[in-house]
Amino acid sequence: MDLLSVLRKKKTKKLVLGIIGEVNAGKTTLANRIGRDFAGKEVGKVSPVPHETRKVSTLENCKFQANGGSIKLTLLDTPGITSTINYESFLEFGLSRREAIERAKEATKGVIEAIKALDAIDAAVLVVDAIQQPFNQVNWTILGNLEARDIPIIVAANKQDLPGSEEGLKLISEVFSENTVVPISALKGNNIERLYGEIANTAS
C-alpha cells in the first residue's frame, strides 16, 4: 500500500447528521444522548411544552464511534416541523399570554430553519413518535424532501419505553417500508447502539 492510500485510509470520515421530525417526537432527547455519548455534553433543553427547540442547535466535532470505526460528526438538532402554530395551545401548559406569543413567534422561525437545514445535512435521522399516527403530512413532506435530495434516512421509531409503542412500531415499519427503521427509546437508551451502527453505515 502506498503512502497516499495509507493517508486516505487513515482520513477520518465526516458526517453532518440532521435530527429531523415532528414537534415533540423526541429529537432533542436523542440529540442529547448522542451529545453525551460522544461529546460529553448536551445539545438543548427538553420540555413537554411543544416547540421547546426553536433554533437549530449544532454540536461540532463529535468523535462518533460505532461498528469499530470513527466519524467526525456534526450534529444538527432541528426544531419540529409543523404547518400550524397556535399560540393559545401554549397557554394550556401554564405559559403567560406574553410568553405564549413570544414562543409562537420563535417557533415559526424555527420551522423555517428546520426546513432550510435539510440543505445542510449529509444524512438524517427522522424521529417518529411511535405512539402517534406516523402517516401524516409532516412525515410525508420531510421524507419526500430528503429523498429528493438523495439524503440517506434512518427512521428512529422513538418512545419504545411507552405503552402502545409496539403497535406503533408495526405501523411505522409498514409506512416506512423502504427505509431503515430502528426502534429506540432516546430517553432510556433502548437499542441506541443499533441506531449508532446505522448512522455509521451512512458514512461508509
Place this chain on the structure above:
Amino acid sequence: MNLQLDIVRRSTSEKMSLEEKCGLILDHVSKGRIVVVEGGLEPIEVATLITNTMELVGVDVESEFRGVEVLSPDFPVKPPSIGRRSFFRRSNQWNGNLPTIVTPANICMKVSVS
C-alpha cells in the same frame, strides 16, 4: 359558516414558478378559503408552502390565520395499502390525477374518494 372553495387549475399552476404557486395558494388560504390544487403538490412544494406559511403566521401570531392543513384524497385519512414502495410514492400525490387540498388550520376536513 360560509366556506369558499378555490380551484387552482393545472393549466394555471403549470405556468407558475414554485414561489408563485405557493404564493397563490397561501393568498387564498390565509383569507379563510379552501384551495384545491389540481394535479397535487409534491413534497418540495409542500415544504415551500410551509415555509411561506410560517413567515406569514410569524408576522402576527395573534391573527386568525394560524397555518395550513394539507390533504389529498387518500392522505392522511387512511394509509394506502402497503407494498414494496414507500407510502408517499403510493399515495397518488404524484400521479397527477388526484388533487391536493389546502385548508386554513382551523378547518377540520376529511376527504375520500369512491
